[in-house]
Amino acid sequence: MASKLGIDLDRLNINILSVDGVGFKPYIKICKALEIAFVMRTDEDVFPKEKKKQAYNYFAGISRVMGIYNELLSTGKTDSITEFWKRNKEKNEWIGKEDEWPQEAVDLNNNIRNKLDDYGIFLSRIDLEDDLVNSKLINSLSTYYDEVDSEKLIKIMQKRKAENMLEYIEDNMDEISILKDDDIATPLHNIKKIVEEIVRLNDK
Numbered sequence: 001m002a003s004k005l006g007i008d009l010d011r012l013n014i015n016i017l018s019v020d021g022v023g024f025k026p027y028i029k030i031c032k033a034l035e036i037a038f039v040m041r042t043d044e045d046v047f048p049k050e051k052k053k054q055a056y057n058y059f060a061g062i063s064r065v066m067g068i069y070n071e072l073l074s075t076g077k078t079d080s081i082t083e084f085w086k087r088n089k090e091k092n093e094w095i096g097k098e099d100e101w102p103q104e105a106v107d108l109n110n111n112i113r114n115k116l117d118d119y120g121i122f123l124s125r126i127d128l129e130d131d132l133v134n135s136k137l138i139n140s141l142s143t144y145y146d147e148v149d150s151e152k153l154i155k156i157m158q159k160r161k162a163e164n165m166l167e168y169i170e171d172n173m174d175e176i177s178i179l180k181d182d183d184i185a186t187p188l189h190n191i192k193k194i195v196e197e198i199v200r201l202n203d204k
Helices: 025-033 060-073 080-092 103-117 128-133 138-145 150-158 161-179 183-202
Strands: 040-042 046-051 054-059 121-123
Touching (some): 025 060, 040 060, 054 103, 060 080, 060 103, 060 121, 121 183, 128 138, 128 150, 128 183, 138 150, 138 161, 150 161
Parallel strands (some): 040 121
Antiparallel strands (some): 046 054
């Protein structure tokens, strides 16, 4: 994607790392200790939980990134984002089906997303496959996988995820540039801007 968006990772000395899960904190601690600029992107994920013997669902991605923010990036107890989360985090839980999101949970989710963008923390809508199916790549993906129903298409893509994605990209590399203005490309644009500003300041 970086190549097709005209972002030269080698020239900018940018590395893209997979944490192989959701263990972002050790990486961020190292970046902060060494004063290395970073951005991160993680899946939203909706998970079940039990609270007072009652089954709930919740947006795990928002909880995850707020845990990262509170532990590693917050300015302290009076931090406005931390305080906002404390006042509203119970809205992130709901009783019912995992795909029937209450509006107050969605509103909280969007509010937190907007606040954390400035800190280089980005969330998918749900996961990578969902994001791609809801992007301008939809026609290309539908043709490649021979499926027009979005939900079925996502499920097909989620089978053998790594192999599926590699095979698709090998056959459709030139189409990736269509994502230039898509949210999925925002972390790349963001870190490019950060690095270029660092270089500009160092050259003064």
